[in-house]
Amino acid sequence: MPDVFADLVGQDEAVATLRRAAAAAAAVLRHAAGDRTPVPAGNADAGTPAADPGAGMTHAWIFTGPPGSGRSVAARAFAAALQCVYGTGCGECPGCHTTMTGTHADVRLVVPEGLSIGVGEMRALVLRAASTPSGGRWQVVIIEDADRLTEAAGNALLKAVEEPPPRTVFLLCAPSTHPDDISVTIRSRCRVVPLRQPPPAAVAEVLARRDGVAPDVAQWAAAAAQGHVGRARRLARDPEARKRRDAVLAVPRRLTGVGAAFDAASALIEAAEAEAEASVVESDAAERAALETALGAGGTGRGAAGAIRGAAGQLKELEKRQKSRATRAQRDALDRALVDLAGFYRDALTMALRAPVAPVHTDTAEVAAAGAQKWDAEGALRRLEAVLACRAAIEANVKPRIAVEAMMLALWKG
Numbered sequence: 001m002p003d004v005f006a007d008l009v010g011q012d013e014a015v016a017t018l019r020r021a022a023a024a025a026a027a028v029l030r031h032a033a034g035d036r037t038p039v040p041a042g043n044a045d046a047g048t049p050a051a052d053p054g055a056g057m058t059h060a061w062i063f064t065g066p067p068g069s070g071r072s073v074a075a076r077a078f079a080a081a082l083q084c085v086y087g088t089g090c091g092e093c094p095g096c097h098t099t100m101t102g103t104h105a106d107v108r109l110v111v112p113e114g115l116s117i118g119v120g121e122m123r124a125l126v127l128r129a130a131s132t133p134s135g136g137r138w139q140v141v142i143i144e145d146a147d148r149l150t151e152a153a154g155n156a157l158l159k160a161v162e163e164p165p166p167r168t169v170f171l172l173c174a175p176s177t178h179p180d181d182i183s184v185t186i187r188s189r190c191r192v193v194p195l196r197q198p199p200p201a202a203v204a205e206v207l208a209r210r211d212g213v214a215p216d217v218a219q220w221a222a223a224a225a226q227g228h229v230g231r232a233r234r235l236a237r238d239p240e241a242r243k244r245r246d247a248v249l250a251v252p253r254r255l256t257g258v259g260a261a262f263d264a265a266s267a268l269i270e271a272a273e274a275e276a277e278a279s280v281v282e283s284d285a286a287e288r289a290a291l292e293t294a295l296g297a298g299g300t301g302r303g304a305a306g307a308i309r310g311a312a313g314q315l316k317e318l319e320k321r322q323k324s325r326a327t328r329a330q331r332d333a334l335d336r337a338l339v340d341l342a343g344f345y346r347d348a349l350t351m352a353l354r355a356p357v358a359p360v361h362t363d364t365a366e367v368a369a370a371g372a373q374k375w376d377a378e379g380a381l382r383r384l385e386a387v388l389a390c391r392a393a394i395e396a397n398v399k400p401r402i403a404v405e406a407m408m409l410a411l412w413k414g
Protein backbone atom coordinates (compact mmCIF):
# COMPACT_ATOMS: atom_id res chain seq x y z
CA MET A 1 0.00 0.00 0.00
CA PRO A 2 1.61 3.30 -1.07
CA ASP A 3 1.78 5.93 1.67
CA VAL A 4 0.62 9.56 1.40
CA PHE A 5 3.86 10.68 -0.28
CA ALA A 6 3.55 8.24 -3.18
CA ASP A 7 2.04 10.84 -5.54
CA LEU A 8 4.95 13.24 -5.17
CA VAL A 9 6.67 12.52 -8.44
CA GLY A 10 10.46 12.84 -8.58
CA GLN A 11 10.76 14.76 -5.26
CA ASP A 12 12.91 12.45 -3.15
CA GLU A 13 14.66 15.21 -1.23
CA ALA A 14 11.48 17.05 -0.27
CA VAL A 15 9.82 13.80 0.77
CA ALA A 16 12.76 12.93 3.02
CA THR A 17 12.51 16.34 4.70
CA LEU A 18 8.78 15.97 5.25
CA ARG A 19 9.10 12.45 6.64
CA ARG A 20 11.65 13.64 9.19
CA ALA A 21 9.45 16.58 10.16
CA ALA A 22 6.38 14.35 10.56
CA ALA A 23 8.36 12.04 12.85
CA ALA A 24 9.51 15.03 14.91
CA ALA A 25 5.94 16.33 15.10
CA ALA A 26 4.70 12.95 16.32
CA ALA A 27 7.42 12.99 18.98
CA VAL A 28 6.21 16.42 20.15
CA LEU A 29 2.73 14.98 20.66
CA ARG A 30 4.06 11.93 22.50
CA HIS A 31 6.12 14.18 24.73
CA ALA A 32 3.11 16.36 25.48
CA ALA A 33 1.20 13.22 26.40
CA GLY A 34 3.82 12.42 29.03
CA ASP A 35 6.09 10.08 27.11
CA ARG A 36 9.70 11.08 27.91
CA THR A 37 11.54 8.85 25.46
CA PRO A 38 14.09 10.79 23.38
CA VAL A 39 12.81 12.82 20.48
CA PRO A 40 14.17 11.37 17.22
CA ALA A 41 14.64 12.88 13.76
CA GLY A 42 15.00 16.56 13.08
CA ASN A 43 16.25 17.43 16.56
CA ALA A 44 19.85 18.50 16.95
CA ASP A 45 19.85 17.25 20.54
CA ALA A 46 18.26 13.89 19.77
CA GLY A 47 19.20 11.37 22.39
CA THR A 48 19.11 13.81 25.26
CA PRO A 49 15.93 13.10 27.19
CA ALA A 50 15.71 16.72 28.34
CA ALA A 51 15.88 18.07 24.80
CA ASP A 52 13.20 20.50 23.69
CA PRO A 53 10.69 18.29 21.91
CA GLY A 54 9.60 21.17 19.69
CA ALA A 55 13.01 21.67 18.11
CA GLY A 56 12.34 19.46 15.08
CA MET A 57 8.92 20.89 14.42
CA THR A 58 8.15 24.08 12.48
CA HIS A 59 4.79 25.82 12.54
CA ALA A 60 4.97 27.44 9.13
CA TRP A 61 6.12 25.98 5.85
CA ILE A 62 6.31 27.20 2.26
CA PHE A 63 6.19 24.74 -0.61
CA THR A 64 7.71 26.26 -3.73
CA GLY A 65 8.15 24.99 -7.26
CA PRO A 66 6.99 25.50 -10.85
CA PRO A 67 3.31 24.94 -11.69
CA GLY A 68 2.46 21.26 -11.75
CA SER A 69 5.46 20.21 -9.65
CA GLY A 70 3.08 19.19 -6.87
CA ARG A 71 3.12 22.03 -4.32
CA SER A 72 -0.40 21.38 -3.09
CA VAL A 73 0.05 17.61 -3.36
CA ALA A 74 3.08 17.92 -1.06
CA ALA A 75 1.24 20.17 1.40
CA ARG A 76 -1.70 17.79 1.57
CA ALA A 77 0.53 14.76 2.03
CA PHE A 78 2.41 16.48 4.84
CA ALA A 79 -0.89 17.46 6.48
CA ALA A 80 -1.92 13.81 6.34
CA ALA A 81 1.37 12.72 7.90
CA LEU A 82 0.81 15.22 10.73
CA GLN A 83 -2.67 13.80 11.35
CA CYS A 84 -1.55 10.19 10.85
CA VAL A 85 -2.22 7.97 13.88
CA TYR A 86 1.28 6.50 13.42
CA GLY A 87 2.91 9.82 12.60
CA THR A 88 4.25 8.51 9.31
CA GLY A 89 1.58 9.22 6.69
CA CYS A 90 0.76 5.51 6.37
CA GLY A 91 -2.07 6.21 3.93
CA GLU A 92 -4.44 3.79 5.66
CA CYS A 93 -5.39 5.13 9.09
CA PRO A 94 -8.41 7.44 9.60
CA GLY A 95 -6.13 10.50 10.03
CA CYS A 96 -4.44 9.94 6.67
CA HIS A 97 -7.62 8.92 4.93
CA THR A 98 -9.78 11.87 6.03
CA THR A 99 -7.01 14.37 5.27
CA MET A 100 -6.47 13.01 1.76
CA THR A 101 -10.20 13.02 1.01
CA GLY A 102 -10.59 16.54 2.39
CA THR A 103 -12.87 15.70 5.31
CA HIS A 104 -10.53 15.95 8.31
CA ALA A 105 -12.02 18.35 10.88
CA ASP A 106 -8.62 19.88 11.71
CA VAL A 107 -7.35 20.45 8.17
CA ARG A 108 -8.50 23.55 6.34
CA LEU A 109 -7.73 24.06 2.69
CA VAL A 110 -7.88 27.53 1.17
CA VAL A 111 -8.09 27.53 -2.61
CA PRO A 112 -8.42 31.08 -3.86
CA GLU A 113 -10.84 31.15 -6.74
CA GLY A 114 -10.40 34.77 -7.70
CA LEU A 115 -7.17 36.57 -8.35
CA SER A 116 -6.45 37.14 -4.67
CA ILE A 117 -7.30 35.98 -1.15
CA GLY A 118 -9.04 38.72 0.82
CA VAL A 119 -8.38 39.93 4.33
CA GLY A 120 -11.80 38.90 5.68
CA GLU A 121 -11.31 35.33 4.60
CA MET A 122 -7.84 35.26 6.10
CA ARG A 123 -8.89 36.72 9.48
CA ALA A 124 -11.67 34.15 9.85
CA LEU A 125 -9.24 31.42 8.96
CA VAL A 126 -6.57 32.53 11.41
CA LEU A 127 -9.16 32.70 14.16
CA ARG A 128 -10.40 29.18 13.55
CA ALA A 129 -6.88 27.85 13.24
CA ALA A 130 -6.13 28.98 16.79
CA SER A 131 -8.70 26.60 18.28
CA THR A 132 -7.73 23.31 19.92
CA PRO A 133 -7.53 20.48 17.38
CA SER A 134 -10.58 18.27 17.84
CA GLY A 135 -8.61 15.17 16.88
CA GLY A 136 -5.95 15.90 19.50
CA ARG A 137 -3.09 16.33 17.01
CA TRP A 138 -2.63 19.49 14.88
CA GLN A 139 -4.70 22.27 13.37
CA VAL A 140 -3.44 22.44 9.81
CA VAL A 141 -4.15 25.29 7.41
CA ILE A 142 -3.15 24.79 3.77
CA ILE A 143 -3.08 27.93 1.64
CA GLU A 144 -2.80 27.18 -2.06
CA ASP A 145 -1.48 30.03 -4.20
CA ALA A 146 -0.28 32.02 -1.21
CA ASP A 147 1.25 34.40 -3.78
CA ARG A 148 -2.30 35.57 -4.42
CA LEU A 149 -2.78 36.91 -0.89
CA THR A 150 -3.66 40.59 -0.76
CA GLU A 151 -1.28 42.70 1.29
CA ALA A 152 -3.83 43.04 4.10
CA ALA A 153 -4.48 39.30 4.09
CA GLY A 154 -0.74 38.70 4.19
CA ASN A 155 -0.48 40.89 7.29
CA ALA A 156 -3.31 38.99 8.99
CA LEU A 157 -1.48 35.76 8.25
CA LEU A 158 1.86 37.16 9.38
CA LYS A 159 0.53 37.82 12.87
CA ALA A 160 -0.52 34.19 13.21
CA VAL A 161 2.76 32.91 11.79
CA GLU A 162 4.79 35.14 14.12
CA GLU A 163 3.09 33.84 17.23
CA PRO A 164 1.68 30.50 16.23
CA PRO A 165 -0.73 28.74 18.59
CA PRO A 166 1.13 25.68 19.93
CA ARG A 167 -0.81 23.15 17.89
CA THR A 168 -1.28 25.06 14.65
CA VAL A 169 0.66 24.47 11.43
CA PHE A 170 0.47 26.69 8.34
CA LEU A 171 1.35 25.18 4.96
CA LEU A 172 1.74 27.78 2.19
CA CYS A 173 2.12 27.03 -1.50
CA ALA A 174 3.72 29.53 -3.89
CA PRO A 175 5.75 29.47 -7.13
CA SER A 176 8.84 30.84 -5.38
CA THR A 177 10.03 32.78 -2.34
CA HIS A 178 10.64 35.86 -4.46
CA PRO A 179 9.26 38.95 -2.64
CA ASP A 180 6.69 39.30 -5.46
CA ASP A 181 5.24 35.96 -4.38
CA ILE A 182 5.74 35.91 -0.60
CA SER A 183 6.49 38.86 1.65
CA VAL A 184 9.97 38.85 3.09
CA THR A 185 8.66 38.87 6.66
CA ILE A 186 6.43 35.83 6.14
CA ARG A 187 9.27 34.08 4.33
CA SER A 188 11.57 34.68 7.29
CA ARG A 189 9.17 32.82 9.60
CA CYS A 190 8.75 29.79 7.38
CA ARG A 191 10.74 26.74 6.47
CA VAL A 192 10.96 26.33 2.69
CA VAL A 193 10.49 23.03 0.88
CA PRO A 194 11.61 23.48 -2.74
CA LEU A 195 10.06 21.13 -5.29
CA ARG A 196 11.67 20.67 -8.66
CA GLN A 197 10.18 20.12 -12.07
CA PRO A 198 9.79 16.35 -12.20
CA PRO A 199 11.62 14.63 -15.08
CA PRO A 200 9.30 13.36 -17.87
CA ALA A 201 10.29 9.74 -17.17
CA ALA A 202 9.04 10.03 -13.57
CA VAL A 203 5.78 11.63 -14.71
CA ALA A 204 5.25 8.92 -17.34
CA GLU A 205 5.91 6.24 -14.73
CA VAL A 206 3.23 7.56 -12.35
CA LEU A 207 0.69 7.97 -15.19
CA ALA A 208 1.20 4.36 -16.20
CA ARG A 209 1.27 2.97 -12.67
CA ARG A 210 -1.50 4.90 -11.02
CA ASP A 211 -3.78 5.97 -13.84
CA GLY A 212 -3.38 2.92 -16.02
CA VAL A 213 -2.30 4.96 -19.05
CA ALA A 214 -0.60 2.94 -21.83
CA PRO A 215 3.20 3.43 -21.56
CA ASP A 216 3.65 5.04 -25.01
CA VAL A 217 0.80 7.52 -24.40
CA ALA A 218 2.18 8.23 -20.92
CA GLN A 219 5.61 9.03 -22.35
CA TRP A 220 4.19 11.32 -25.01
CA ALA A 221 1.93 13.15 -22.51
CA ALA A 222 4.72 13.55 -19.94
CA ALA A 223 7.02 15.14 -22.52
CA ALA A 224 4.28 17.36 -23.97
CA ALA A 225 3.26 18.60 -20.50
CA GLN A 226 6.84 19.69 -19.73
CA GLY A 227 6.91 18.38 -16.16
CA HIS A 228 3.39 19.44 -15.21
CA VAL A 229 1.89 16.30 -13.67
CA GLY A 230 -1.77 17.37 -13.75
CA ARG A 231 -1.51 18.60 -17.33
CA ALA A 232 0.15 15.35 -18.42
CA ARG A 233 -2.72 13.40 -16.90
CA ARG A 234 -5.30 15.56 -18.71
CA LEU A 235 -3.52 15.20 -22.04
CA ALA A 236 -3.36 11.45 -21.60
CA ARG A 237 -7.03 11.08 -20.72
CA ASP A 238 -9.04 13.99 -22.14
CA PRO A 239 -9.50 14.14 -25.95
CA GLU A 240 -10.74 17.76 -25.67
CA ALA A 241 -7.48 18.81 -24.00
CA ARG A 242 -5.56 17.11 -26.82
CA LYS A 243 -7.65 18.90 -29.43
CA ARG A 244 -6.99 22.29 -27.82
CA ARG A 245 -3.26 21.57 -27.74
CA ASP A 246 -3.30 20.57 -31.43
CA ALA A 247 -4.98 23.87 -32.29
CA VAL A 248 -2.32 25.84 -30.41
CA LEU A 249 0.52 23.96 -32.07
CA ALA A 250 -1.01 24.63 -35.49
CA VAL A 251 -0.45 28.37 -34.96
CA PRO A 252 3.17 28.55 -36.26
CA ARG A 253 2.15 26.97 -39.59
CA ARG A 254 -0.71 29.41 -40.06
CA LEU A 255 1.20 32.67 -39.64
CA THR A 256 1.37 33.62 -43.33
CA GLY A 257 0.66 37.35 -43.13
CA VAL A 258 -0.62 40.24 -41.03
CA GLY A 259 -4.26 39.21 -41.40
CA ALA A 260 -3.44 35.63 -40.46
CA ALA A 261 -1.53 36.86 -37.40
CA PHE A 262 -4.55 38.79 -36.12
CA ASP A 263 -6.82 35.84 -36.87
CA ALA A 264 -4.50 33.55 -34.92
CA ALA A 265 -4.57 35.97 -31.98
CA SER A 266 -8.37 36.02 -31.97
CA ALA A 267 -8.55 32.25 -32.23
CA LEU A 268 -6.16 31.79 -29.31
CA ILE A 269 -8.03 34.25 -27.07
CA GLU A 270 -11.41 32.77 -27.94
CA ALA A 271 -10.18 29.22 -27.35
CA ALA A 272 -8.95 30.24 -23.89
CA GLU A 273 -12.29 31.88 -23.15
CA ALA A 274 -14.20 28.80 -24.26
CA GLU A 275 -12.00 26.50 -22.20
CA ALA A 276 -12.42 28.70 -19.13
CA GLU A 277 -16.17 28.93 -19.66
CA ALA A 278 -16.45 25.15 -19.88
CA SER A 279 -14.46 24.75 -16.67
CA VAL A 280 -16.64 27.05 -14.54
CA VAL A 281 -20.14 26.85 -16.03
CA GLU A 282 -21.19 23.80 -14.04
CA SER A 283 -20.00 24.98 -10.65
CA ASP A 284 -21.42 28.48 -11.29
CA ALA A 285 -24.90 27.13 -11.93
CA ALA A 286 -24.74 24.73 -8.97
CA GLU A 287 -23.60 27.51 -6.62
CA ARG A 288 -26.35 29.83 -7.74
CA ALA A 289 -29.03 27.16 -7.37
CA ALA A 290 -27.75 26.26 -3.89
CA LEU A 291 -27.76 29.90 -2.80
CA GLU A 292 -31.25 30.50 -4.18
CA THR A 293 -32.54 27.45 -2.36
CA ALA A 294 -30.88 28.57 0.87
CA LEU A 295 -32.42 32.02 0.50
CA GLY A 296 -35.87 30.54 -0.17
CA ALA A 297 -36.26 32.31 -3.52
CA GLY A 298 -39.78 33.47 -4.29
CA GLY A 299 -40.87 33.52 -0.64
CA THR A 300 -43.73 35.75 0.47
CA GLY A 301 -45.22 36.74 3.80
CA ARG A 302 -43.78 38.50 6.82
CA GLY A 303 -40.16 39.50 6.52
CA ALA A 304 -39.99 38.53 2.85
CA ALA A 305 -39.16 42.06 1.67
CA GLY A 306 -36.17 42.33 3.99
CA ALA A 307 -35.07 38.82 3.07
CA ILE A 308 -35.21 39.71 -0.63
CA ARG A 309 -33.03 42.78 -0.06
CA GLY A 310 -30.49 40.63 1.79
CA ALA A 311 -30.70 37.96 -0.88
CA ALA A 312 -29.97 40.46 -3.64
CA GLY A 313 -26.77 41.43 -1.83
CA GLN A 314 -25.70 37.81 -1.47
CA LEU A 315 -26.43 37.02 -5.10
CA LYS A 316 -24.43 40.05 -6.17
CA GLU A 317 -21.56 38.89 -3.99
CA LEU A 318 -21.73 35.44 -5.59
CA GLU A 319 -21.71 36.92 -9.09
CA LYS A 320 -18.65 38.96 -8.21
CA ARG A 321 -16.85 35.87 -6.95
CA GLN A 322 -17.80 33.87 -10.04
CA LYS A 323 -16.64 36.61 -12.38
CA SER A 324 -13.29 36.76 -10.63
CA ARG A 325 -12.97 32.98 -10.89
CA ALA A 326 -13.78 33.09 -14.62
CA THR A 327 -11.05 35.70 -15.19
CA ARG A 328 -8.55 33.52 -13.41
CA ALA A 329 -9.61 30.41 -15.37
CA GLN A 330 -9.18 32.36 -18.62
CA ARG A 331 -5.69 33.48 -17.70
CA ASP A 332 -4.72 29.96 -16.69
CA ALA A 333 -6.03 28.54 -19.98
CA LEU A 334 -4.19 31.17 -22.01
CA ASP A 335 -1.00 30.56 -20.05
CA ARG A 336 -1.18 26.82 -20.77
CA ALA A 337 -1.47 27.62 -24.50
CA LEU A 338 1.54 29.95 -24.32
CA VAL A 339 3.62 27.31 -22.54
CA ASP A 340 2.79 24.84 -25.35
CA LEU A 341 3.75 27.42 -27.95
CA ALA A 342 7.01 28.22 -26.13
CA GLY A 343 7.79 24.49 -26.20
CA PHE A 344 7.44 24.48 -29.98
CA TYR A 345 9.89 27.36 -30.52
CA ARG A 346 12.24 25.89 -27.94
CA ASP A 347 12.24 22.70 -30.06
CA ALA A 348 13.05 24.75 -33.17
CA LEU A 349 15.86 26.49 -31.28
CA THR A 350 17.46 23.29 -29.97
CA MET A 351 17.25 21.79 -33.47
CA ALA A 352 18.88 24.85 -35.04
CA LEU A 353 21.65 24.57 -32.45
CA ARG A 354 21.85 20.80 -33.00
CA ALA A 355 21.63 20.40 -29.23
CA PRO A 356 21.37 16.76 -28.18
CA VAL A 357 18.07 17.11 -26.26
CA ALA A 358 14.70 15.46 -26.76
CA PRO A 359 11.96 17.64 -28.25
CA VAL A 360 9.06 18.77 -26.02
CA HIS A 361 6.48 18.10 -28.70
CA THR A 362 7.38 14.91 -30.54
CA ASP A 363 4.28 15.23 -32.75
CA THR A 364 5.31 18.60 -34.20
CA ALA A 365 9.03 17.84 -34.37
CA GLU A 366 9.01 17.92 -38.20
CA VAL A 367 7.39 21.36 -38.35
CA ALA A 368 9.87 22.60 -35.74
CA ALA A 369 12.74 21.18 -37.81
CA ALA A 370 11.48 23.02 -40.90
CA GLY A 371 11.28 26.21 -38.84
CA ALA A 372 14.80 25.67 -37.52
CA GLN A 373 16.09 25.51 -41.07
CA LYS A 374 14.21 28.60 -42.22
CA TRP A 375 14.85 30.81 -39.18
CA ASP A 376 18.24 29.70 -37.91
CA ALA A 377 19.03 29.79 -34.18
CA GLU A 378 18.66 33.58 -33.91
CA GLY A 379 15.23 33.62 -35.54
CA ALA A 380 14.01 30.71 -33.37
CA LEU A 381 15.32 32.43 -30.23
CA ARG A 382 13.58 35.72 -31.13
CA ARG A 383 10.30 33.85 -31.55
CA LEU A 384 10.72 31.99 -28.26
CA GLU A 385 11.41 35.33 -26.59
CA ALA A 386 8.26 36.80 -28.14
CA VAL A 387 6.16 34.05 -26.51
CA LEU A 388 7.86 34.54 -23.14
CA ALA A 389 7.40 38.33 -23.39
CA CYS A 390 3.69 37.78 -24.01
CA ARG A 391 3.41 35.67 -20.83
CA ALA A 392 5.26 38.32 -18.85
CA ALA A 393 3.06 41.11 -20.24
CA ILE A 394 -0.14 39.29 -19.29
CA GLU A 395 1.30 38.60 -15.85
CA ALA A 396 1.90 42.36 -15.60
CA ASN A 397 -1.79 43.01 -16.42
CA VAL A 398 -1.48 44.03 -20.06
CA LYS A 399 -4.80 43.20 -21.77
CA PRO A 400 -4.42 39.59 -23.04
CA ARG A 401 -5.68 40.42 -26.55
CA ILE A 402 -3.11 43.18 -27.03
CA ALA A 403 -0.26 41.05 -25.70
CA VAL A 404 -1.24 38.09 -27.87
CA GLU A 405 -1.60 40.23 -31.02
CA ALA A 406 1.85 41.71 -30.47
CA MET A 407 3.23 38.22 -30.02
CA MET A 408 1.60 36.85 -33.19
CA LEU A 409 3.00 39.73 -35.25
CA ALA A 410 6.46 39.12 -33.80
CA LEU A 411 6.15 35.39 -34.55
CA TRP A 412 5.18 36.12 -38.14
CA LYS A 413 7.82 38.78 -38.78
CA GLY A 414 10.48 36.99 -36.75
Ligand SMILES: [Zn+2]
Binding pocket: 083, 084, 085, 086, 087, 088, 089, 090, 091, 092, 093, 094, 095, 096, 097
Ligand atom coordinates in the same frame (compact mmCIF):
# COMPACT_ATOMS: atom_id res chain seq x y z
ZN1 LIG B 1 -1.79 7.19 8.76
